[in-house]
Amino acid sequence: MLIEQIIQLPNGVSGLTFDGTVGYCGTPKHLTGEKNGKPYDFWSQFITVTDGSGEIGVNLGLNSQADSVSKGQKISVEKGKIDSYTKDGETKKSVRGKLAANSTFPANVTTPPQAHSGKVEQEIKTRSVCLSYALEHLGLKLPYAYDAAEEMVNYVMWGKVPTPINDPPQGAPLPPDENVNVNPDDF
16 A cells, blocks of 8 residues: 555554655664553554655554664555644644564665556545545444445446345345335335
8 A cells, every 4th residue: 555545544544554665763662561451562663654655654563672674674564553643733644553574675676666646646535535434424344344445436436336245146036034024005
């Protein structure tokens, strides 16, 4: 997923995976304590990641201090979750995520070229609106909201009508619906 797409997502969306190059690189911190009666013990490092489409701050969870990253390193972030914060009166987005296993790329590998056209921007906006609609108005929970949003995007952007998975074969009688009580006198 591109960073410009991530920035468009609503707060709380999780399960994100993306690649990029480390820009700013903070000092790793060892965090220990207890939350809701459960102990925690992990390393964290604040970094910025760029991918040609944008830049985003990442609170990166590490297994150990040895896993810390450095400026210019190409990495992959997984299990990301969108957070928002206010800085100078402006709401900004960041990601909490984990450093993916074997995520450091050789120096000769570059991030994929980024197509940046009006159609791409429109699809990003449409995807964001559809995901928000699935979460807020349809009441779906993640990850099911992603599937519903994807079907909506395919319909809105590309005209693809979703096909229900369990459609009966053509000409087959429909099963009775126990939840519908039809009274012939109502007609």
